[in-house]
Structures are given as structure tokens and as C-alpha cells.
Amino acid sequence: QVQLAESGGGLVQPGGSLRLSCATSGKYFSFNAMGWYRQAPGKQRELVARITHVGTTEYLDSVKGRFAISRDSANTVYLQMNSLKPEDTALYLCNGDFDTMDWSTTTLSKVDVWGQGTQVTVSW
Numbered sequence: 001q002v003q004l005a006e007s008g009g010g011l012v013q014p015g016g017s018l019r020l021s022c023a024t025s026g027k028y029f030s031f032n033a034m035g036w037y038r039q040a041p042g043k044q045r046e047l048v049a050r051i052t053h054v055g056t057t058e059y060l061d062s063v064k065g066r067f068a069i070s071r072d073s074a075n076t077v078y079l080q081m082n083s084l085k086p087e088d089t090a091l092y093l094c095n096g097d098f099d100t101m102d103w104s105t106t107t108l109s110k111v112d113v114w115g116q117g118t119q120v121t122v123s124w
Contacts, residue, residue, distance in 0.1 A: 002026040002113045004094045009118030012084055016122070020079040022094035022115060029101040029108060034077045036069065038090035038120075048092070049079060063088075084122045093117040 008020040020036065035050035049059050049069035057069055068080045077094065094115040099108050 004115035006115045006118040022077040024075040028098040032097040034096045040090040091117040
């Protein structure tokens with residue numbers, strides 16, 4: 001079973017920086033893409049940044065130039081957030097799209113996994 005664990009959230013002043021991490025654990029066959037979403041109270045969940053297995057990235061327009069997503073060889077995904085604004089305040093959730101293999105039948109299945117989230121608060 002694949003699991004994701006986020007860390008790195010906290011309280012930061014406007015203009016400050018935070019680096020979020022999302023660690024992957026468990027067994028999977030391959031990784032297709034991982035992303036960071038955020039959800040603020042009373043608002044819909046939105047995709048902030050996403051990275052594919054070949055390194056293609058995409059960003060929410062409002063964070064372009066301020067946020068950067070990356071990953072390492074262990075499929076830990078990072079979100080570097082600079083020039084933070086109060087409107088960036090939200091619960092940030094990591095999401096992963098993985099393939100798992102049932103070796104008894106050699107059947108490949110897609111698994112969509114979510115972490116529990118880490119709170120980011122930007123305020124004076």
C-alpha cells in the first residue's frame with residue numbers, strides 16, 4: 001500500500017518562504033505523477049503544482065514564478081514556496097498517481113493516493 005506523508009508547513013510572514021516535503025512509502029510498480037493541492041476554508045481544492053515521471057511540471061497561474069516543485073530519486077516531492085502571500089494560506093495536500101502490480105496475475109492497476117496535509121499560514 002502506497003502512503004504519502006507531508007511535512008514542512010507552518011506560520012510564516014508575508015514575503016517569507018517555506019519548503020514542503022512529501023515522502024513516499026510502500027510498494028508500487030511505477031510513479032506517474034505527483035502534485036501539491038491546497039484547500040482554504042470555504043474554497044474548492046485546487047492544484048498548485050504537479051510533476052510527472054519525466055519531469056514535466058505545471059503550476060497554478062497565481063504561484064508561477066514563486067513556487068517550484070521538484071522530486072528526488074526516492075520520489076520525495078518538494079514544493080519550494082517563496083514570496084508567500086496571505087492568500088496562499090491553506091491546507092496543502094500531496095497527491096500521487098502510481099501504478100501497482102499484482103504479480104500473481106501480472107495485472108497493473110492505477111492508484112490515486114493522498115496525504116493528510118500540512119497547514120501553511122501566511123500572516124503577520
